[in-house]
Amino acid sequence: MTTSHTPDFELDRPGTVIAAVPAVLGFVPEMSLVLVTVDRGELGCVLRIDLAEDMTDQIAHLAEVAAAARPDGAVAVIVDEHGAGCHPCNDDYRDVAEQLADELDYRGIELLGAHVVDRVAAGGHWHCADGCGRGGVIEDPSSSPLALAAVLDGRRLYTGRAELQAxxxxxxxxxxxxxxxxxxxxxxxxxxxxxxxxxxxxxxxxxxxxxxxxxxxxxxxxxxxxxxxxxxxxxxxxxxxxxxxxxxxxxxxxxxxxxxxxxxxxxxxxxxxxxxxxxxxxxxxxxxxxxxxxxxxxxxxxxxxxxxxxxxxxxxxxxxxxxxxxxxxxxxxxxxxxxxxxxxxx
The missing domain is CATH 1.25.40 (Serine Threonine Protein Phosphatase 5, Tetratricopeptide repeat)
Structure with missing residues (x-):
């Protein structure tokens, strides 16, 4: 779990939010459910769990941890390399988003949006998990305001969890x-x-x-x-x-x-x-x-x-x-x- 203040940051632009995830999380997530909490209009804590066939317990724990910081809302990002254009997967994504929304709502947190992205990198594609029809291209994560702030703070950004564990x-x-x-x-x-x-x-x-x-x-x-x-x-x-x-x-x-x-x-x-x-x-x-x-x-x-x-x-x-x-x-x-x-x- 990591936290960050977000001056000059637009939470209503999914491409911007997704591009900021590596800078706050510390590494580029793959096959993950990432939860970005929002507190008084600013990015709060960012949490991540692995994607799995049955995520019931993991999602409940994720919501419980997120609730500890008492955020106003949250945005979910599902990172799945098969996500772009995978129509059969949309039902799975929608189920995950609905389950997460229920767990967060139970704890007084509103799920503001849920997005699916194939890769968190420049040129990656995202779309709404609920099939709303919105979508777009990811901005360059290395150029996000939070990435620049991380470099200035002397923090290392890892290319993936494997590099971190190494x-x-x-x-x-x-x-x-x-x-x-x-x-x-x-x-x-x-x-x-x-x-x-x-x-x-x-x-x-x-x-x-x-x-x-x-x-x-x-x-x-x-x-x-x-x-x-x-x-x-x-x-x-x-x-x-x-x-x-x-x-x-x-x-x-x-x-x-x-x-x-x-x-x-x-x-x-x-x-x-x-x-x-x-x-x-x-x-x-x-x-x-x-x-x-x-x-x-x-x-x-x-x-x-x-x-x-x-x-x-x-x-x-x-x-x-x-x-x-x-x-x-x-x-x-x-x-x-x-x-x-x-x-x-x-």
Whole structure:
């Protein structure tokens, strides 16, 4: 789920709305039902689910999540490569739209429109899901106001969900090897001094990875073990808002790819928090999804996922980093100062 303010945006032009979806969603959707919420005439949150034969439960959940932000209305976009000119499919599209409209209406949200598009790209074709006869061509998504805003904000736009998931794809060979290294170096619980040393080592490793270096097995194993210590992990959350944020995120990506599952989950949660804090909801989402697959009861992963699903804005989630700075003070660890964020004009 992602959110955006939409200055200079026309919600009554389906081609414009559809073209804006990749910039807000963070990637180009395929075979998807996308729900764009509208609040006081502006684009609100954007949610996506996969198309399937039976979408009853998925649509009900989609409407429930959308209702958490209390929008005035919503626009549905069905992305189906077979959508353009597929007359036999229209009944299916109409059924999906009607089911979604009922679920939204039950929660006090009006479905303002439902459109079918074959591809979210320049030249893609859309038409009304209810067979109203309207249709048109998609504007270039890369030229939409929201795409330009995303570039200015430093957010990455992914070509598809597969590219997004590839960011955290596991290296099974390396992961298996590290499982043996970690098992061989298991030891007693960390002291405060050990925790301080681990935090410092993580920062040094982050700089090394960001400069193109790789992690030796012994170092990766030590870091993996250290992240399971709550003091270490919660202190490292602060790096997401500090001047070393980019370096830290590079380390979390690297560890998420190579650590065995029980240790990988902590790297995924740190990556999710880092991505969420800088406004990359899609990367935060896939990271949390992977973390919760490993440990469905993980408290921090669950909390962040709930915040993301409910549309809590990045500036609010960044407040959690204060805990990391407080823990650092208690441990006597010096962290980089917080990065100053300046609001762009307009």
């Amino acid at each position: 960011v955290i794809a596991v290296d099974p060979t390396r992961s298996a090897a590290l499982a043996e290294v970690i098992a061989a170096c298991e030891g007693p619980e960390m002291s405060d001094a050990d925790a301080c040393a681990a935090i410092t080592e993580a920062r040094v490793a982050a700089a090394h990875v960001a400069d193109g270096g790789t992690l030796a097995d012994e170092l990766a194993a030590r870091l993996g073990r250290a992240l399971r210590d709550v003091r270490v992990r919660d202190t490292l959350f602060a790096l997401a808002v500090g001047e070393d944020a980019d370096r830290a995120e590079a380390l979390w990506v690297s560890l998420a790819r190579i650590l065995p599952a029980a240790y990988r989950v902590e790297a995924l949660v740190l990556l999710a928090f880092s991505a969420y804090a800088r406004g990359d909801g899609p990367l935060a989402g896939v990271s949390l999804e992977a973390a919760l697959r490993i440990d469905g009861s993980h408290r921090m992963a669950g909390m962040l996922d709930q915040a993301l699903q409910s549309g809590l804005r990045p500036e609010r989630i960044r407040e959690l980093a204060v805990t990391g700075y407080r823990l650092a003070d208690q441990l006597g660890v010096r962290l980089p100062p917080q990065r100053i964020r300046r609001r762009r004009a307009g």
